[in-house]
Amino acid sequence: MLGQALRRTAQMTLVVFGVVTLVFFVLRLAAGDPARLLNQPGTPETIVQQVRERLGTDRPLLVQYGHYLADLARGDLGVSFHGGQSVRDAVLEALPNTAALALVTIVVASTIALALGIAAALRPNGLVDRSVLVYVAVAQATPAFWLAVVLVLVFSINLRWLPAIDLTGPKSFVLPVATLVITLTPVLIRTVRQSFLETLSEDHVRAARARGLPERRVLLVHGLKAAALPLVTLIGLQAGFILAGSYVVEFVFNWPGIGKLTLDALASRNFPMIQGGVLVAAVAFVLVNFVVDLVYAALDPRIRLRAS
Amino acid sequence: MSGLATTRADELTAAAAAPPARGRVALRRLGRRKGSIVGIAGLAVVASVAAFAPLISPYEPLAQDITNTLAPPVWAEGGSLEHVLGTDSLGRDVATRLAYGARNSLAISVAAALIGSLLGLITGLVAGFFGGWVDSVLMRLGDMQLAFPFILLAVVILGVIAERTVLHLILVLGVPGWIVYARVVRSRVLAEREKEYVTAARAVGASGPRTLFRYVLPSVWQVIPVIAMLDLGFLVIVESTLSFLGFGLTPPTPSWGSTLAEGRQFLVVSPWLPVLPGLAIMFTVLSINLTADGLADVVDPRLTKGSFRRQMLRLPSRYNRDRGDDQPLLRVRDLAVEFPLGERVVRAVRGISFDLERGQTVGIVGESGSGKSVTALAIIQLLDAPGRVTGGEILLDGQDLTRIDRKAMAALRGRRIGMIFQNPASSLNPVLTIGFQLTETIRTQLRLPQEKAESMARDALLSVGIGNAEHILRRYPFELSGGMNQRVMIAMAMAGRPDLLIADEPTTALDVTTQAQVLEQLRDVTRASDTSLILITHDIALVAEYADAILVMYAGQVCEAGPAETVIRDPKHPYTRALLDSLPRADTPSGARLQAIPGELPDPTIVPRGCPFAPRCPCVLDISWEINPELVEVGPGQTAACHLWTPDEARGAAR
Numbered sequence: 001m002l003g004q005a006l007r008r009t010a011q012m013t014l015v016v017f018g019v020v021t022l023v024f025f026v027l028r029l030a031a032g033d034p035a036r037l038l039n040q041p042g043t044p045e046t047i048v049q050q051v052r053e054r055l056g057t058d059r060p061l062l063v064q065y066g067h068y069l070a071d072l073a074r075g076d077l078g079v080s081f082h083g084g085q086s087v088r089d090a091v092l093e094a095l096p097n098t099a100a101l102a103l104v105t106i107v108v109a110s111t112i113a114l115a116l117g118i119a120a121a122l123r124p125n126g127l128v129d130r131s132v133l134v135y136v137a138v139a140q141a142t143p144a145f146w147l148a149v150v151l152v153l154v155f156s157i158n159l160r161w162l163p164a165i166d167l168t169g170p171k172s173f174v175l176p177v178a179t180l181v182i183t184l185t186p187v188l189i190r191t192v193r194q195s196f197l198e199t200l201s202e203d204h205v206r207a208a209r210a211r212g213l214p215e216r217r218v219l220l221v222h223g224l225k226a227a228a229l230p231l232v233t234l235i236g237l238q239a240g241f242i243l244a245g246s247y248v249v250e251f252v253f254n255w256p257g258i259g260k261l262t263l264d265a266l267a268s269r270n271f272p273m274i275q276g277g278v279l280v281a282a283v284a285f286v287l288v289n290f291v292v293d294l295v296y297a298a299l300d301p302r303i304r305l306r307a308s
Numbered sequence: 309m310s311g312l313a314t315t316r317a318d319e320l321t322a323a324a325a326a327p328p329a330r331g332r333v334a335l336r337r338l339g340r341r342k343g344s345i346v347g348i349a350g351l352a353v354v355a356s357v358a359a360f361a362p363l364i365s366p367y368e369p370l371a372q373d374i375t376n377t378l379a380p381p382v383w384a385e386g387g388s389l390e391h392v393l394g395t396d397s398l399g400r401d402v403a404t405r406l407a408y409g410a411r412n413s414l415a416i417s418v419a420a421a422l423i424g425s426l427l428g429l430i431t432g433l434v435a436g437f438f439g440g441w442v443d444s445v446l447m448r449l450g451d452m453q454l455a456f457p458f459i460l461l462a463v464v465i466l467g468v469i470a471e472r473t474v475l476h477l478i479l480v481l482g483v484p485g486w487i488v489y490a491r492v493v494r495s496r497v498l499a500e501r502e503k504e505y506v507t508a509a510r511a512v513g514a515s516g517p518r519t520l521f522r523y524v525l526p527s528v529w530q531v532i533p534v535i536a537m538l539d540l541g542f543l544v545i546v547e548s549t550l551s552f553l554g555f556g557l558t559p560p561t562p563s564w565g566s567t568l569a570e571g572r573q574f575l576v577v578s579p580w581l582p583v584l585p586g587l588a589i590m591f592t593v594l595s596i597n598l599t600a601d602g603l604a605d606v607v608d609p610r611l612t613k614g615s616f617r618r619q620m621l622r623l624p625s626r627y628n629r630d631r632g633d634d635q636p637l638l639r640v641r642d643l644a645v646e647f648p649l650g651e652r653v654v655r656a657v658r659g660i661s662f663d664l665e666r667g668q669t670v671g672i673v674g675e676s677g678s679g680k681s682v683t684a685l686a687i688i689q690l691l692d693a694p695g696r697v698t699g700g701e702i703l704l705d706g707q708d709l710t711r712i713d714r715k716a717m718a719a720l721r722g723r724r725i726g727m728i729f730q731n732p733a734s735s736l737n738p739v740l741t742i743g744f745q746l747t748e749t750i751r752t753q754l755r756l757p758q759e760k761a762e763s764m765a766r767d768a769l770l771s772v773g774i775g776n777a778e779h780i781l782r783r784y785p786f787e788l789s790g791g792m793n794q795r796v797m798i799a800m801a802m803a804g805r806p807d808l809l810i811a812d813e814p815t816t817a818l819d820v821t822t823q824a825q826v827l828e829q830l831r832d833v834t835r836a837s838d839t840s841l842i843l844i845t846h847d848i849a850l851v852a853e854y855a856d857a858i859l860v861m862y863a864g865q866v867c868e869a870g871p872a873e874t875v876i877r878d879p880k881h882p883y884t885r886a887l888l889d890s891l892p893r894a895d896t897p898s899g900a901r902l903q904a905i906p907g908e909l910p911d912p913t914i915v916p917r918g919c920p921f922a923p924r925c926p927c928v929l930d931i932s933w934e935i936n937p938e939l940v941e942v943g944p945g946q947t948a949a950c951h952l953w954t955p956d957e958a959r960g961a962a963r
Contacts, residue, residue, distance in 0.1 A: 031468035148585030212722020
């Protein structure tokens with residue numbers, strides 16, 4: 001058990017380390033000279049050089065990398081190229097906003113996926129099933145950014161029901177969450193429907209019926225638990241998708257989260273801020289997958305009891 | 309990589325064993341789905357628009373017209389045929405830009421899918437052929453990449469490149485897809501190698517890579533296009549998302565994503581500007597996905613399962629209900645069960661009849677495929693779809709089970725008819741404790757409160773010989789032995805004190821030492837509550853020991869029936885004799901070979917003209933090939949369906 005925990009921690013650290021290292025070098029090798037970008041074109045070389053020294057980008061690449069890692073180990077994410085704000089503060093300020101968005105999305109999307117997936121599986125090829133599958137096909141083909149724009153057009157501009165941008169209160173969650181949920185549900189619904197259908201054809205479901213259990217109990221107690229397990233795994237698999245979706249949604253809705261922070265930093269070649277944003281996202285990514293595995297183990301006694 | 313493509317690819321991997329469809333079969337399957345026809349047509353439209361964009365576009369994609377900016381489309385007020393879809397903020401023709409956008413989006417996505425599939429094909433073949441450390445390194449690399457938030461890197465890489473070219477986008481989008489293709493290709497290679505082992509039964513070295521290539525590539529060619537199609541739909545969306553965020557092709561090159569992003573600035577005055585490119589993307593991706601579904605259906609029709617619903621035929625009653633006191637507990641008359649299988653029909657049970665008295669045990673014996681389990685499932689009305697009762701009656705105390713509604717039948721299960729199955733481990737819910745499942749059953753059947761049910765659960769376990777009931781109740785099925793699980797199943801089935809218990813091969817999955825214990829337990833509990841038992845088995849020796857009556861089934865029919873003792877001592881049907889000859893006996897000289905029955909069961913989709921056993925029968929007569937014999941009385945209470953015993957032939961028979 002302890003060995004497993006250690007191996008898992010090492011694995012997660014390795015993934016995060018790989019991401020930050022790759023990003024560090026990609027930025028410095030492909031992104032051009034941030035000192036030039038910070039100054040007007042035609043600024044004398046001596047002044048640009050001073051900026052480089054201030055930013056630390058004049059030193060050899062490996063020295064910069066060494067300093068970066070040493071700072072990282074101390075929990076220091078550096079300071080922004082613009083205005084000298086602490087990257088850690090900026091990231092910690094943005095993180096709860098993204099986490100709230102992702103959490104609400106996962107809860108709403110899972111609930112909808114379970115309800116629609118099971119409703120569809122109960123009568124394959126029935127009216128409900130066909131309607132759900134049409135929704136799945138259409139939602140699957142809908143790009144999140146376009147959906148966000150259309151939702152704003154309808155609910156903010158035409159109907160004036162909901163705010164179009166910024167995080168100002170609970171109402172602000174509706175459109176971003178709706179966008180993410182609609183683009184996330186198709187694959188979830190497909191999986192729930194499929195696994196529910198498979199569960200229903202399993203021996204133990206037939207045996208439960210043979211014992212005379214009411215159909216409702218067979219479906220909701222014996223079917224649901226088995227069908228919910230793949231959904232949990234899928235949420236982990238979709239963590240990257242949710243991450244990408246939140247970049248788009250934060251961009252469109254001007255949501256003060258990690259995605260917007262990273263995209264803004266990319267546009268202005270703000271290296272420390274990009275690195276901070278990516279680091280947080282990578283940590284979140286591996287942690288979500290870790291939590292998913294824990295939840296799975298808690299739900300499935302076969303894994304829980306074999307591990308101990 | 310999208311979750312969809314990954315999960316679908318896994319499904320296809322699982323389908324690796326299915327024989328691939330070819331030629332007309334493939335086309336027919338593709339055409340069977342209306343969706344795939346619509347998808348292919350839609351894809352053809354988008355592809356031709358992309359291919360012929362310069363020919364069909366009335367304007368140049370970059371041509372500006374400052375005098376005519378933000379012109380509305382033709383259907384809106386002020387629109388004109390000059391610019392069918394209107395113009396953008398620089399006066400550029402929207403229709404033209406969308407057509408050229410299709411060109412760019414599709415070209416990039418198709419190229420990315422090609423790169424991903426090519427890389428995956430090569431790595432998958434390499435991993436499958438070489439195996440060993442090459443395989444584990446490649447697959448570990450793939451796992452790591454799947455655990456890697458690649459989308460982050462894609463955004464950063466594209467975000468920092470100042471002059472993004474088509475090549476940059478193709479590589480960043482295409483390369484990460486390799487792992488999905490590689491896994492499928494690898495598993496197909498491994499499956500083929502496996503087959504090689506079995507059929508040729510020779511060392512790996514004997515079959516060179518060239519032979520493997522010949523077998524593997526055809527099946528790989530079938531799967532790659534399906535995954536590539538799924539991948540393509542995802543890539544079109546990712547490409548346009550990156551363009552929308554400003555990380556796509558450098559402006560002013562038209563792409564759907566960037567056109568949408570530009571149009572977004574004019575959302576209030578010209579809502580069509582951002583809406584139209586989105587519709588183009590949706591149309592394209594929908595067409596691609598529908599095509600992919602159709603292709604998946606061609607590769608493996610199992611992936612698109614049809615109806616699972618239980619079907620019930622309403623049959624006209626042809627029998628006079630005999631409600632007299634001499635009526636048996638169970639009376640089965642001319643029961644027929646069929647499974648439609650595409651254009652053919654499996655006739656699993658073809659008109660069987662028998663009676664079962666209260667407290668009696670009947671053993672149904674036969675090879676697998678003889679229809680004995682299907683008979684059992686028909687009685688308890690739990691046939692797997694699409695199986696259905698197509699004829700006959702099943703009377704439980706005079707009530708026809710084929711004619712009562714679903715709810716009434718559910719109420720009978722457990723309380724009047726119980727059933728235990730062949731594999732006890734898979735017949736219990738793996739994620740619920742024994743205690744939960746047993747208590748739940750007792751509560752349902754006896755309508756008892758929780759505490760009462762719990763104490764009854766302990767008693768129920770004790771009654772099937774489980775001493776440490778308290779301990780077992782807290783366990784999960786996977787923690788118990790097969791024999792223990794089967795005892796639990798018996799306890800559950802008997803909890804409602806049913807009049808009839810069906811045991812379908814109850815000990816086949818158990819090891820020999822526990823078989824006898826479980827069967828004795830079964831006999832004891834059914835005797836104690838005067839429950840009738842249908843014992844289904846392929847082992848005629850068990851029936852001899854535990855049953856009062858015997859029913860020998862062959863190819864969906866009864867070939868011999870009667871009191872167990874009589875039939876075992878003096879079998880009349882050649883098949884029953886063959887079954888008995890295949891048993892080891894006390895007087896069998898050690899070293900003598902037991903008689904196996906040569907031949908196989910007939911094809912269940914073809915109704916034989918004569919006796920179904922004729923091809924395997926040692927005493928076959930000329931008439932056996934022409935007429936299917938009926939059951940005739942051959943002794944006290946004993947019947948057999950064999951021309952050796954039909955009245956006309958009996959005299960001439962060599963007995």
